[in-house]
Amino acid sequence: xxxxxxxxxxxxxxxxxxxxxxxxxxxxxxxxxxxxxxxxxxxxxxxxxxxxxxxxxxxxxxxxxxxxxxxxxxxxxxxxxxxxxxxxxxxxxxxxxxxxxxxxxxxxxxxxxxxxxxxxxxxxxxxxxxxxxxxxxxxxxxxxxxxxxxxxxxxxxxxxxxxxxxxxxxxxxxxxxxxxxxxxxxxxxxxxxxxxxxxxxxxxxxxxxxxxxxxxxx
Numbered sequence: 001x002x003x004x005x006x007x008x009x010x011x012x013x014x015x016x017x018x019x020x021x022x023x024x025x026x027x028x029x030x031x032x033x034x035x036x037x038x039x040x041x042x043x044x045x046x047x048x049x050x051x052x053x054x055x056x057x058x059x060x061x062x063x064x065x066x067x068x069x070x071x072x073x074x075x076x077x078x079x080x081x082x083x084x085x086x087x088x089x090x091x092x093x094x095x096x097x098x099x100x101x102x103x104x105x106x107x108x109x110x111x112x113x114x115x116x117x118x119x120x121x122x123x124x125x126x127x128x129x130x131x132x133x134x135x136x137x138x139x140x141x142x143x144x145x146x147x148x149x150x151x152x153x154x155x156x157x158x159x160x161x162x163x164x165x166x167x168x169x170x171x172x173x174x175x176x177x178x179x180x181x182x183x184x185x186x187x188x189x190x191x192x193x194x195x196x197x198x199x200x201x202x203x204x205x206x207x208x209x210x211x212x213x214x215x216x217x218x
Contacts (some may be wrong), residue, residue: 002078012067019052019061021078028074033066043203048098096138098153101132102200107162107179114170133193182209
């Protein structure tokens with residue numbers, strides 16, 4: 001475990017670096033930067049570099065994007081992947097799974113905000129939020145590496161699917177943009193009945209909301 005305190009504009013990882021660690025953001029915000037610019041903003045409580053856990057002992061994967069620090073005083077704790085697999089710290093493994101659920105929920109809320117009058121989509125999002133609240137309460141039951149990796153793969157692929165759904169169903173010409181996901185969550189129409197997961201989801205949506213005006217003005 002290695003704690004890093006970083007200043008604004010520092011680069012935590014460069015695209016193409018060997019992926020030897022995963023990180024937990026404990027304070028501040030980190031941006032995911034590709035050729036298209038900063039495509040995502042991750043708040044405290046988020047996990048970064050988790051895709052390297054999909055590696056099963058072959059060639060060490062590489063970072064797929066730059067991780068750039070967006071504010072002074074940002075703190076990231078890095079965990080060596082080999083040590084993580086050996087020790088499986090339960091608090092960190094639970095945080096990894098919780099972060100995946102929150103990111104999927106964020107994407108689905110973006111779809112619901114773009115399609116506010118679509119009854120089926122609204123019901124689907126409500127159902128997912130209810131489901132993950134129950135799943136979050138059972139995270140302590142993940143007791144070993146095999147159980148963790150199975151749950152990780154399931155939730156990782158769900159997030160991938162929600163990424164695609166968001167790309168397909170939001171954006172210019174793809175729906176109503178008058179309501180933003182954070183506004184929809186704050187309206188009380190969609191809620192997560194788990195305090196920790198709700199707080200992380202709110203932080204993810206707030207990070208997006210803060211980034212959007214700057215991105216639109218670029």
